[in-house]
Amino acid sequence: MGVNLESRRIRRLQQQQPVSGWSRTSGSSRVDHPVRIHTLGRFAVQVYSHPMGLSLARQQRPLDLLKALIALGGREVHAELLSQALWPDTDGDAAQNAFDVTLHRLRRLFDIKDLFILRDRRLTLNSNLAWVDAWAFERLVNHSERLLHLVGDPMIGRQVARCSERLLNLYQGAFLEREASNAWTLTLRERLRSKLLRHMQDAGLCWEQDGNWERAIRFYRKGLEVDPLTEELYQRLIIAYRATGRRAEAIRTFHRCRLILADQFQIAPSQQTLELFHSLKD
Amino acid sequence: MENYIVRIYRRDENDPEKVTGMLESVEYETRESFHSINALQALLTEHSGPGRRQRVRTDRQETTHTASVALLK
Numbered sequence: 001m002g003v004n005l006e007s008r009r010i011r012r013l014q015q016q017q018p019v020s021g022w023s024r025t026s027g028s029s030r031v032d033h034p035v036r037i038h039t040l041g042r043f044a045v046q047v048y049s050h051p052m053g054l055s056l057a058r059q060q061r062p063l064d065l066l067k068a069l070i071a072l073g074g075r076e077v078h079a080e081l082l083s084q085a086l087w088p089d090t091d092g093d094a095a096q097n098a099f100d101v102t103l104h105r106l107r108r109l110f111d112i113k114d115l116f117i118l119r120d121r122r123l124t125l126n127s128n129l130a131w132v133d134a135w136a137f138e139r140l141v142n143h144s145e146r147l148l149h150l151v152g153d154p155m156i157g158r159q160v161a162r163c164s165e166r167l168l169n170l171y172q173g174a175f176l177e178r179e180a181s182n183a184w185t186l187t188l189r190e191r192l193r194s195k196l197l198r199h200m201q202d203a204g205l206c207w208e209q210d211g212n213w214e215r216a217i218r219f220y221r222k223g224l225e226v227d228p229l230t231e232e233l234y235q236r237l238i239i240a241y242r243a244t245g246r247r248a249e250a251i252r253t254f255h256r257c258r259l260i261l262a263d264q265f266q267i268a269p270s271q272q273t274l275e276l277f278h279s280l281k282d
Numbered sequence: 283m284e285n286y287i288v289r290i291y292r293r294d295e296n297d298p299e300k301v302t303g304m305l306e307s308v309e310y311e312t313r314e315s316f317h318s319i320n321a322l323q324a325l326l327t328e329h330s331g332p333g334r335r336q337r338v339r340t341d342r343q344e345t346t347h348t349a350s351v352a353l354l355k
Contacts, residue, residue, distance in 0.1 A: 088283075181308045181309065181311060183283065183285045183308060186285060186287065186308060190287060229289075229291055229304065230291070231291065231292065264304070264315055265291070265302050265304075265315045265317070266315070267292075267302060267317070270292065
């Protein structure tokens with residue numbers, strides 16, 4: 001019943017939209033996807049700009065299938081792989097049946113033609129119709145990595161800055177972080193987290209070289225929010241504070257690093273970090 | 283199946299056996315540090331022992347609390 005009500009609501013929204021639904025809006029290069037799925041830090045779905053109610057118990061399994069599909073790449077994911085993820089204790093025909101029924105319910109829930117394409121038992125979430133923040137993030141971070149190799153050109157610097165800001169906006173938290181821990185979420189969650197941390201460090205270094213210390217500081221701080229155990233980020237932050245004459249903040253950063261390393265690993269800061277600290281006394 | 287995340291934070295350039303890192307259990311949502319490959323192996327072995335769940339949960343609560351306090355300072 002819950003699924004039917006949500007589907008009916010979506011159908012009403014579709015009728016209020018242009019037929020194509022995802023055609024380019026005039027004067028904008030942005031493709032207006034009818035479905036927008038947020039997975040970074042939260043799970044939320046918008047259909048034609050309207051939030052979809054996700055609380056009904058009957059929707060949970062179809063939405064789990066959607067989450068698993070995204071987590072496993074979203075393109076041509078074999079039904080068997082999805083079944084193993086969602087029904088690990090069910091085998092053979094029962095798992096296949098569960099998959100078929102759940103996919104049917106998922107399609108009914110959205111009721112958008114070709115949103116889910118099943119071909120040769122491989123399922124695809126149509127990226128022409130659905131925008132997924134995790135995918136947008138990964139495309140952008142890969143693009144930024146390429147740009148970072150070309151830094152030196154002021155135009156490129158501006159592009160990197162724009163990309164970095166968009167990355168920070170997109171990364172509202174780890175992939176499906178509020179969901180129950182599932183093995184199938186881990187690969188994408190860790191890959192995105194790792195890519196963000198690497199970007200924070202690389203882009204921060206790039207801003208240092210550019211003399212844009214404030215931006216570098218912001219990036220290192222953001223990196224430490226994501227992983228407060230990364231000693232290299234404390235080192236870069238100390239260097240940045242020192243360069244901008246903020247000695248007290250540099251010292252506080254060192255002590256924070258020392259405390260957290262002692263607390264979490266029972267170790268002292270590395271020789272490199274200690275040398276940076278001593279340099280602050282000069 | 284058991285799932286773990288191993289994060290390596292420091293490596294000794296002269297001794298590949300010496301690595302500092304964190305082992306996170308996905309199932310129990312716990313974090314435990316290690317300082318060598320042997321210690322990592324010992325943690326994984328220990329995880330298969332009985333009575334694990336209750337003990338690691340308590341450890342985790344304490345660790346998380348201390349970490350939060352440290353970050354607020």
